Amino acid sequence: MKKKQTIPELIWQFFSSVKLAVYTLVLLAATSVIGTVILQDGTPQRYIQTYGEPFYNLIRVFNIDDMYHAWWFLGLIVILCINIVVCSIERLSSTWKIIFPKKIKFNSNRFRKLKNLQTFEVKKDAQYLSKEYEGFLSKSVGNVLKEQTETNMVLYAEKGRWTRIGIYVVHSSILLLLIGALIGSLFGFKANLQLGEGETSDTVFVVKKKTPIKLDFSIRCNDFDVKFYDTGAPEEFRSNLTIIEGGKDSFTQDIIVNQPLRYKGINIFQSSYGQTQPNGAIFEIIRQSDKSVTNHTLKIGQEIDLPDGEGTFKLEGFLPQFDFKENNLGAAFVGRITQKDNKSFQIGLPIRFPTFDRMRKGSFAFVVKEFEQGYYTGLQITKDPGIWYVYSGFILMIIGCWITFFMSHQSYFIEIENAGGNHSKVSISGTTNRNSQGMKLKLKKIVTQLKDK
Amino acid sequence: MNSSLALSSTTFIYALASIFYIGSFTFKKKALAKIGFFILVIGFLDNTAGIILRWIESYQMGYGHAPFANMYESLVFFSWTVAILYIFVELKYKESIIGAFVSPLVFLAIAYASFDPSISNKISPLIPALKSNWLIAHVITCFLGYAGFAVAFGFSIIYFVKPKDPNATSIFAKLPSWDLIDELTYQMIVFGFLFLTIGIITGAVWANSAWGKYWTWDPKETWSLITWIIYAIFMHLRMMRGWHGRNLAWVSIIGFLAVLFTYFGVNYLLSGLHSYG
Ligand code: HEM
Numbered sequence A: 001m002k003k004k005q006t007i008p009e010l011i012w013q014f015f016s017s018v019k020l021a022v023y024t025l026v027l028l029a030a031t032s033v034i035g036t037v038i039l040q041d042g043t044p045q046r047y048i049q050t051y052g053e054p055f056y057n058l059i060r061v062f063n064i065d066d067m068y069h070a071w072w073f074l075g076l077i078v079i080l081c082i083n084i085v086v087c088s089i090e091r092l093s094s095t096w097k098i099i100f101p102k103k104i105k106f107n108s109n110r111f112r113k114l115k116n117l118q119t120f121e122v123k124k125d126a127q128y129l130s131k132e133y134e135g136f137l138s139k140s141v142g143n144v145l146k147e148q149t150e151t152n153m154v155l156y157a158e159k160g161r162w163t164r165i166g167i168y169v170v171h172s173s174i175l176l177l178l179i180g181a182l183i184g185s186l187f188g189f190k191a192n193l194q195l196g197e198g199e200t201s202d203t204v205f206v207v208k209k210k211t212p213i214k215l216d217f218s219i220r221c222n223d224f225d226v227k228f229y230d231t232g233a234p235e236e237f238r239s240n241l242t243i244i245e246g247g248k249d250s251f252t253q254d255i256i257v258n259q260p261l262r263y264k265g266i267n268i269f270q271s272s273y274g275q276t277q278p279n280g281a282i283f284e285i286i287r288q289s290d291k292s293v294t295n296h297t298l299k300i301g302q303e304i305d306l307p308d309g310e311g312t313f314k315l316e317g318f319l320p321q322f323d324f325k326e327n328n329l330g331a332a333f334v335g336r337i338t339q340k341d342n343k344s345f346q347i348g349l350p351i352r353f354p355t356f357d358r359m360r361k362g363s364f365a366f367v368v369k370e371f372e373q374g375y376y377t378g379l380q381i382t383k384d385p386g387i388w389y390v391y392s393g394f395i396l397m398i399i400g401c402w403i404t405f406f407m408s409h410q411s412y413f414i415e416i417e418n419a420g421g422n423h424s425k426v427s428i429s430g431t432t433n434r435n436s437q438g439m440k441l442k443l444k445k446i447v448t449q450l451k452d453k
Numbered sequence B: 001m002n003s004s005l006a007l008s009s010t011t012f013i014y015a016l017a018s019i020f021y022i023g024s025f026t027f028k029k030k031a032l033a034k035i036g037f038f039i040l041v042i043g044f045l046d047n048t049a050g051i052i053l054r055w056i057e058s059y060q061m062g063y064g065h066a067p068f069a070n071m072y073e074s075l076v077f078f079s080w081t082v083a084i085l086y087i088f089v090e091l092k093y094k095e096s097i098i099g100a101f102v103s104p105l106v107f108l109a110i111a112y113a114s115f116d117p118s119i120s121n122k123i124s125p126l127i128p129a130l131k132s133n134w135l136i137a138h139v140i141t142c143f144l145g146y147a148g149f150a151v152a153f154g155f156s157i158i159y160f161v162k163p164k165d166p167n168a169t170s171i172f173a174k175l176p177s178w179d180l181i182d183e184l185t186y187q188m189i190v191f192g193f194l195f196l197t198i199g200i201i202t203g204a205v206w207a208n209s210a211w212g213k214y215w216t217w218d219p220k221e222t223w224s225l226i227t228w229i230i231y232a233i234f235m236h237l238r239m240m241r242g243w244h245g246r247n248l249a250w251v252s253i254i255g256f257l258a259v260l261f262t263y264f265g266v267n268y269l270l271s272g273l274h275s276y277g
Helices: A007-016 A018-037 A044-051 A053-061 A064-069 A071-099 A108-112 A126-140 A161-187 A356-360 A387-406 A436-451 B003-026 B030-060 B071-093 B097-101 B103-115 B133-158 B178-211 B219-240 B245-269
Strands: A118-122 A144-148 A152-159 A189-196 A200-206 A212-228 A234-245 A248-256 A261-263 A266-275 A280-287 A293-299 A303-305 A311-319 A332-339 A344-350 A364-370 A375-383 A410-420 A423-432
Touching: A007 A071, A018 A064, A018 A071, A018 B219, A044 A053, A053 A064, A064 A071, A071 A161, A108 A410, A108 A423, A118 A436, A126 A144, A126 A152, A126 A410, A126 A423, A126 A436, A161 A387, A189 A212, A212 A266, A212 A375, A234 A261, A234 A266, A234 A375, A248 A266, A266 B178, A280 A311, A344 A356, A344 A364, A356 A364, A387 B178, A410 A436, A423 A436, A436 B071, A436 B178, B003 B030, B003 B071, B003 B097, B003 B103, B030 B071, B030 B097, B030 B103, B071 B097, B071 B103, B071 B133, B071 B178, B097 B103, B097 B133, B103 B133, B133 B178, B133 B219, B133 B245, B178 B219, B178 B245, B219 B245
Parallel strands: none
Antiparallel strands: A118 A423, A144 A152, A152 A410, A189 A200, A189 A375, A200 A212, A212 A234, A234 A248, A261 A266, A266 A375, A280 A293, A280 A364, A303 A311, A311 A332, A332 A344, A410 A423
């Protein structure tokens, strides 16, 4: 009768099964689809608009708006990890015994019965052949074991016992990767920083949450450049940055997309750019009665007197999008005219339409003549102390897969029988822990090589 | 000769190779498959020439980048990788009729690139994010992975046409033994898995060097991970649960559907960072 298992034993057994691994992987794959079809990180309004109120409650309960960080998704990953650890521990001791046997043994009868056994005759004496074949085996496979009976000579060699460790390398690389990801999410951050040309800052803002983080140094953007192809598509964005420490310029470096600046564990990436607000402009003021023109340079917030004591004009600001009667007229300056009689109204001066203000039919028309607009650079600032664990995991995974897939533990068996009259009968077979068809082909090749000896 | 001439002739040569292979399968004539193989190799050389010429032309136009930068180029390269992988398998295992299940894929990919009007074959400049040596490593490894899965998919189809009875005299009985088909499918998946692994990893390293994050759950990334997991499931079922035959062939087919979705579906149906396959 089977002994009744205790609860911990049952739990251990549950986590050591490959069936669990398959179920967990199926669930991970299936649920991962959700996040690619349902919008992630949207606002509540957008979810309610797209999916309706009842479904939005479901989204909230299961954190589907951020499902790759939801408790149940992380739970699946944790189950996977426990599964890998328990399963590996379960199997390691038997694998260890195969990899490091006390003594290498083989069973001739087993090899004689293998399906891939091939037999041929050679017109050579058995003694001679066994010397030749031993040389061949030890050169192409490894250390040769021999068994001699009165009529027979058996040669055995094997290689690649250690390759059985490959699969443990693969599975532990997954753990290492996930540990790295965990460290990164606990102690790292991903933040944004917008710097206009000439601006300096030491505080960045975490993506989405917008919490500020102060760096150990300041970053100044000296210059930003964008180049375009003839097609109008952007070719290159480049920011010239200076790192400032303790109030002193430390060093200056250019960054472009794909060539970030890395300093003290902080990575600074070129991610976007935009135009900054101009801080003033040169205006033409045209007296409508005689079309005489005067030029005025104005800063935003500045106020001037209009000619002929007609009142004042104040430059109030700059709008990237100026709407007039429901039409978007593009970027525009806005100003306020205060007349002699103290009546005051706002006017818009769209840059693309210099004659726009004439339609107002006032005694003066305003035209934006010139203004300077700078760029700001959009930087992405990240810190990820887990990255080296992740990268080690990557490397181990590739090495482990390579070992597991393309290398194997192979054993070769050659038997030479004296067939009398300087004739010998040769049988050859082999085993491998993977790719048995490859083994068949290999044996065929070896047969042709041995026949030539 | 220029690249577009080379690549359009490649399309027709691959079509011819497929016709011979399928003919050999239908008429039980191995000789036809041998001709098919010969034609396939010629198509492959033409395909190679087309890719190299396109590379050179992009330098002549002043853009200077490897020809892996849009849907058209990636499909052409996909045909190339499936072709070279299959040629290798046929040379190694000396089985030719199985080409009937692979050569149509080689043809279809490049035909789709050439004939779908929404796929432009213009050589265009690279956007800043794509200017990286990682682009080449990432694309080549991903496509070797896809190619392995495509060939495995072709072989999996055999499970649904070959009669179970080993003594059957029907036309399908000329196909290789079940053991060999099983092993070949598995080898292709293993090959695909290794390269998809490297492909995902190079993509992650690249993303980390361009944006500072190696993983962002972008739809394309997520779908490549889903594909990767499906093939991991395949291997575990085969190793541990003793799955074989049609059941396992279904997993391989589902896996390839995931590959196709990662490749095309994500581009057309979902949005993300990847501008092409
Ligand atoms: C993402 C997760 C996983 C990946 C990528 C993965 C990968 C692999 C690979 C590539 C193989 C070799 C398959 C072959 O030789 O055909 C393998 C085998 C195996 N895996 Fe996993 N695995 C994962 C999760 C797990 C888990 C959770 C378990 C826990 C039970 C597990 C248990 C095994 C076992 C027992 C083998 C067979 C090892 C042997 O041949 O001795 N795997 N795995």
